[in-house]
Amino acid sequence: xxxxxxxxxxxxxxxxxxxxxxxxxxxxxxxxxxxxxxxxxxxxxxxxxxxxxxxxxxxxxxxxxxxxxxxxxxxxxxxxxxxxxxxxxxxxxxxxxxxxxxxxxxxxxxxxxxxxxxxxxxxxxxxxxxxxxxxxxxxxxxxxxxxxxxxxxxxxxxxxxxxxxxxxxxxxxxxxxxxxxxxxxxxxxxxxxxxxxxxxxxxxxxxxxxxxxxxxxxxxxxxx
Numbered sequence: 001x002x003x004x005x006x007x008x009x010x011x012x013x014x015x016x017x018x019x020x021x022x023x024x025x026x027x028x029x030x031x032x033x034x035x036x037x038x039x040x041x042x043x044x045x046x047x048x049x050x051x052x053x054x055x056x057x058x059x060x061x062x063x064x065x066x067x068x069x070x071x072x073x074x075x076x077x078x079x080x081x082x083x084x085x086x087x088x089x090x091x092x093x094x095x096x097x098x099x100x101x102x103x104x105x106x107x108x109x110x111x112x113x114x115x116x117x118x119x120x121x122x123x124x125x126x127x128x129x130x131x132x133x134x135x136x137x138x139x140x141x142x143x144x145x146x147x148x149x150x151x152x153x154x155x156x157x158x159x160x161x162x163x164x165x166x167x168x169x170x171x172x173x174x175x176x177x178x179x180x181x182x183x184x185x186x187x188x189x190x191x192x193x194x195x196x197x198x199x200x201x202x203x204x205x206x207x208x209x210x211x212x213x214x215x216x217x218x219x220x221x222x223x224x
């Protein structure tokens with residue numbers, strides 16, 4: 001349904017992206033931020049799904065500044081070694097330039113929201129703090145909470161976490177709730193990565209269905 005495209009950040013850097021447009025009525029735009037595996041099958045499927053729901057959806061390749069064209073459907077332990085090296089070079093400041101570059105084509109749908117998974121959930125929070133012309137944000141199991149807990153959202157924001165996530169302690173989620181009572185933070189009986197249907201050990205269909213429905217309602221409210 002979607003297609004691979006190139007987008008250009010404000011500093012002139014050209015990066016890969018995946019874009020899909022609705023075949024019927026348009027409800028708004030959505031920027032989808034990847035997990036650490038790049039524009040892989042799961043993320044492209046998410047972009048296509050948002051387009052089927054009426055959103056112009058764009059996913060930027062967030063690691064292109066580090067390793068151009070990186071993506072993987074390999075979730076094995078050896079891949080985490082590669083990802084660890086990539087993350088050592090990751091720059092949050094230039095990352096937001098790449099998010100902003102993806103917002104521009106998504107504006108073809110009208111108001112734009114942002115969503116992201118794992119790494120992308122944390123990026124979604126940072127983007128919600130900066131605004132960037134976005135109108136809403138819905139992040140999934142963003143890790144590293146202490147690194148952004150003091151960042152105040154400037155747009156409507158909700159977050160989704162699994163209560164069995166061994167990488168994101170419940171104490172951190174509760175601290176996030178306490179620090180930001182205006183943010184809707186939803187908990188599910190699930191582990192980390194519960195929306196990635198490419199990872200059988202993590203995927204939780206019931207939790208993902210409920211969380212995804214909440215995100216769609218949230219975006220229809222704030223982008224429609």
